[in-house]
Each structure stands twice: as structure tokens, then as C-alpha cells.
Amino acid sequence: MSDPRRLQRRQLLWQGLVGAGVLAAGPTLLRAGSPPSVDLAGVRLAAAMAAPPIVSRAEWGADESLRRGTRDFAPITRAIVHHTVTANAEPDPAARVRAIHEFHVVGNRWADIGYNFLVDAAGRIYEGRSAGTGPPFGEDGAGHGVIGAHADGHNTGTVGIAVLGTYTGAGAVPTEAALDAVAAVVAWKFGNRGIEPRGAGSLISHRDVVATGCPGEGLHRQLPQLRERSAARIAAASRPAGDDDGGIIEQVLDAVGGLLG
Numbered sequence: 203m204s205d206p207r208r209l210q211r212r213q214l215l216w217q218g219l220v221g222a223g224v225l226a227a228g229p230t231l232l233r234a235g236s237p238p239s240v241d242l243a244g245v246r247l248a249a250a251m252a253a254p255p256i257v258s259r260a261e262w263g264a265d266e267s268l269r270r271g272t273r274d275f276a277p278i279t280r281a282i283v284h285h286t287v288t289a290n291a292e293p294d295p296a297a298r299v300r301a302i303h304e305f306h307v308v309g310n311r312w313a314d315i316g317y318n319f320l321v322d323a324a325g326r327i328y329e330g331r332s333a334g335t336g337p338p339f340g341e342d343g344a345g346h347g348v349i350g351a352h353a354d355g356h357n358t359g360t361v362g363i364a365v366l367g368t369y370t371g372a373g374a375v376p377t378e379a380a381l382d383a384v385a386a387v388v389a390w391k392f393g394n395r396g397i398e399p400r401g402a403g404s405l406i407s408h409r410d411v412v413a414t415g416c417p418g419e420g421l422h423r424q425l426p427q428l429r430e431r432s433a434a435r436i437a438a439a440s441r442p443a444g445d446d447d448g449g450i451i452e453q454v455l456d457a458v459g460g461l462l463g
């Protein structure tokens with residue numbers, strides 16, 4: 203149920219913004235003062251996406267004494283999907299994440315776990331490469347992503363997301379929960395930066411940039427659907443009309459209303 207007066211106020215303010223010519227100045231105005239970054243023309247809406255629930259390194263039991271070297275950061279522009287070539291039905295996924303961490307650092311002599319995020323069959327999202335910060339995970343204070351080691355020559359500016367399991371066969375598909383978790387990470391990272399998941403080359407498989415079978419034929423075939431799922435999540439958070447927009451547009455309109463007096 204909606205409050206008719208509230209809805210009318212929103213509509214009037216929205217129309218007023220358009221009519222007052224705030225459209226041109228709007229995005230800059232909003233970025234300067236408030237977290238949501240919205241193109242008021244409505245052509246492309248970038249929402250303030252809340253981070254999905256994430257199992258932190260402390261929670262999955264990362265041995266921080268293993269990490270070595272320095273951290274490097276870069277603006278995020280793309281996401282790359284992987285599989286971990288491990289068992290598909292893990293009794294203890296956190297133990298698998300710890301094992302991958304140890305393999306990457308002790309075995310490969312990398313600075314830290316290679317992936318930026320990992321997801322399990324139940325849809326849990328694990329913090330991967332440490333940014334040395336708390337939430338939002340994987341970023342420095344400027345919102346730049348920590349550079350991992352997951353796609354040779356393509357680590358800078360990419361979010362490496364690994365689905366626990368092996369999806370080599372065309373029929374080997376991750377669980378719905380796992381696919382949804384990948385989309386949640388992509389929508390969170392892309393939505394806050396105005397990156398279109400369906401844009402050319404923004405959400406891709408490891409095999410799209412490196413000669414590898416990863417992420418397996420089964421998971422690779424899910425990429426078109428993952429792009430749609432990610433875009434739908436961003437759209438749901440940035441819809442300009444309706445009663446169930448999560449309040450983000452309301453916040454933006456309030457912020458602009460305040461600026462306009």
C-alpha cells in the first residue's frame with residue numbers, strides 16, 4: 203500500500219527536477235553530496251548497491267601470517283568468472299577456501315589468495331584477496347579494487363569471482379544459489395560504478411582472456427544469464443518509480459530536494 207501524498211510528492215519532485223533543468227547538472231550535484239549516483243535522465247541508473255552478506259577472512263579462518271608483499275589497487279572495470287576445479291558438494295566449503303588460500307600462497311608463492319571473491323553451493327560469498335580493510339571488502343578507501351592473481355595479464359581492474367566446484371562438462375551447472383551469489387557480487391561492484399553487466403566484455407569467463415578451460419563449459423554457458431541476473435539486480439535497486447524501489451530513489455529525491463531548498 204502506498205501513501206498517495208508521498209507518491210504524489212515524489213512524482214512532482216521528479217517532474218520538477220526534469221523541468222528545472224537539473225538533469226544536466228544532476229549527476230555531478232549528487233555525486234558531490236550523497237552516496238547514490240544517479241543519472242536523472244533515466245537512461246542509465248547507477249544505484250548505491252549495498253554489499254551482499256560476505257564471509258570475511260576472519261570468519262572463514264584465513265591464516266593472515268601467510269600473506270606476503272604489498273597490495274596494489276586499481277579502478278574496477280570488469281569481472282572475470284572462474285571455477286576452482288574442486289569437489290562440487292563440499293561438506294566444509296570454508297575449509298576448501300582455506301586450502302585454496304594455502305595452495306596459492308605456499309604452493310604458488312603468490313602474495314595472497316588469487317581470487318577476489320569465492321562463492322559456494324549454498325550461495326555464501328567469501329572474501330578473497332585482502333584489501334587490508336573492513337567492509338566494503340576488496341576495496342581501498344577510494345573504492346579501487348585490490349588486484350588479485352586470477353587471470354594472467356588481466357588482474358588489474360578485474361574482480362575475480364570463483365565458484366567452488368568443477369563445471370567442465372556442458373551439463374555441469376552451479377547451483378541456483380551459487381549463480382545468484384555471483385550476480386550479487388557483480389551487481390554490487392558494477393552498480394556502484396555505472397558499469398553495465400551486459401556491456402561488451404564487462405562480465406566474462408576466464409577463458410575469454412586466457413587460454414584455459416576455466417570456468418568449464420557448464421559455467422561458461424551461464425554467462426549470458428549471469429549478465430541478465432546482474433543487470434536485473436542493479437535495475438531493481440535503481441528503479442525510479444513504484445512503491446518498492448528500496449527507498450534509494452526516495453533518498454536521492456530528498457537529497458536533491460534539500461539542495462534545491
Ligand SMILES: [Zn+2]
Pocket residue numbers: 283284285352408414416417
Ligand atoms: Zn579461472
